[in-house]
Amino acid sequence: MTATIAGKAVGAIGFGMISLLNPAKPVTTEDAIATLKAALHAGANFWNAGEHYGTPEYNSLHLLNAYFTKYPDDAEKVVVSVKGCFSFKERKPANDAKGVRASIENCLSILDGKCRIDLFQASRGDPDVPIEVTVGAMAEHVKAGKIGSIGLSECSAATIRKAVTVHQIAAVEVELSLFETSVMSNGVAEACKEFGIPIVAYSPLSRGFLTGQLRKYEDMPEKDFRRMFPRFQSDVFDENLKLVEEVEAVSTKKGCSTVQVAIAWVSAQSKTAGVPVIPIPGAGAVSRVEENMKRIELSDVELDEINEVLERVEVKGARYPAAFSRFESV
Known part of the structure; x- marks a missing residue:
């Protein structure tokens, strides 16, 4: 299922830039640019940046400036x-x-004119500010030609329905992975189908849990931001690893990586959602981009097997630390 955002066709798999600004695993600007170039070459032409990915002095927007300075075309x-x-x-x-x-x-x-902001969205909803106000303010910038389109992030179905009364919504970005499937049942996917809005699925690898690189809590560096997240805490880590092991069994039978099965499962949700679902895995190296972008198709039998696992294996822990829960899916 093909997707168009802000009038531009986007590939089936996008690229999340947050991994390039991870303080626990620093990536040089040179290596980050090479990774972005590899992503584009592999077909990932939808890049997801954030004003808060990094620091005020150097974040993903500074990286975009550097990239398009080197590759303006x-x-x-x-x-x-x-x-x-x-x-x-x-x-x-x-x-x-x-x-x-x-x-x-x-x-x-x-960005200094090096590229256009095709899609802009508030990172989280604010229960104290009506979405109509937020979208209305963004709409003024669309009219002024400063941004190309408006998206929603971490939103509820009710918010989607309110937002579209103010301005067209070009995409809805939500967490969707084998660890987090709630948008498929809480009305968000249904609302996106109702208004023909593509779904951008962030953390399709559950912040690296589904890469198979983490086998125990201590595998995360001391400064790793994931140590703040409930699902990565030491008291539930081993329980959540069971889901990873189940997916690994599926990937072994299929002859591909766990990463590829996890991303393929997210992509396959397009059939259920009725709109394009675009996973945006991150990567800190060219080799990871190559693995992420190697597309596989899951058969109906394999999807049924995975869905049975999801019904049987319970994910332990909330998505975010308590301090951020107030802003989840507003």
Whole structure:
């Protein structure tokens, strides 16, 4: 199922840039640019950036500036998605008109005209600011030609229905993986189908759990941000590893990697959702891009087998630390 966002066709698998700004595994700008180039070459032309991916001094927007300075011709080939309006330092969104304006202007300033923001979205909803206000503020920037389209991130079905009364929504970004399937049953996918909105699936590898690289809690570096997340805590780690092991068994029989099965399962949700579902796995190296982008198809039998596993194996722990739960799926 093909997808179009902001008037541009996007590949079946996109690229999430947060892995290139992971303080626990630093990536040089040179290596990050090479990874982005490999992603584009492999067909991942939808790049998901964030104003808060990194630091105010160097984040994913600075990296985009560096990339398109080196490869200016690629600016027309890439669909750039940017999440903003959220301060992870202060742990709160800034989704009122003032916050939206400040975030967009800051992003544009950092990009310095090197590429266009095709899709802009507030990183999280704000229960204190109506979505109509947030989308309305973004719509002014669409009209002014400063951004190409508007997306929603971490939203509820009710929010989608309110947002579309203000402006067309080009994409909905939500967490979707074998560890997190709630959007398929909580009305979000149904609302996206109702309005023909593509779903952008972030963390399709559950923040690396489904890569198979983590076998015990201690495998995460001390500064690894995942140590803050409930599903990675030492008291539930081994329980959650059982799901990884079940998926590994499926991948072994199929003769491919666990990563490829996990991404293929997310892509296959397009059939159920009735709209394109675009997984955006991250990668910190070219070799990982190559593995992520090698597409496989899961048969109905294999999908049934995986779905049986999901019914049988319970995922332990919430998606986010308690401090962020107030902003989940507003």
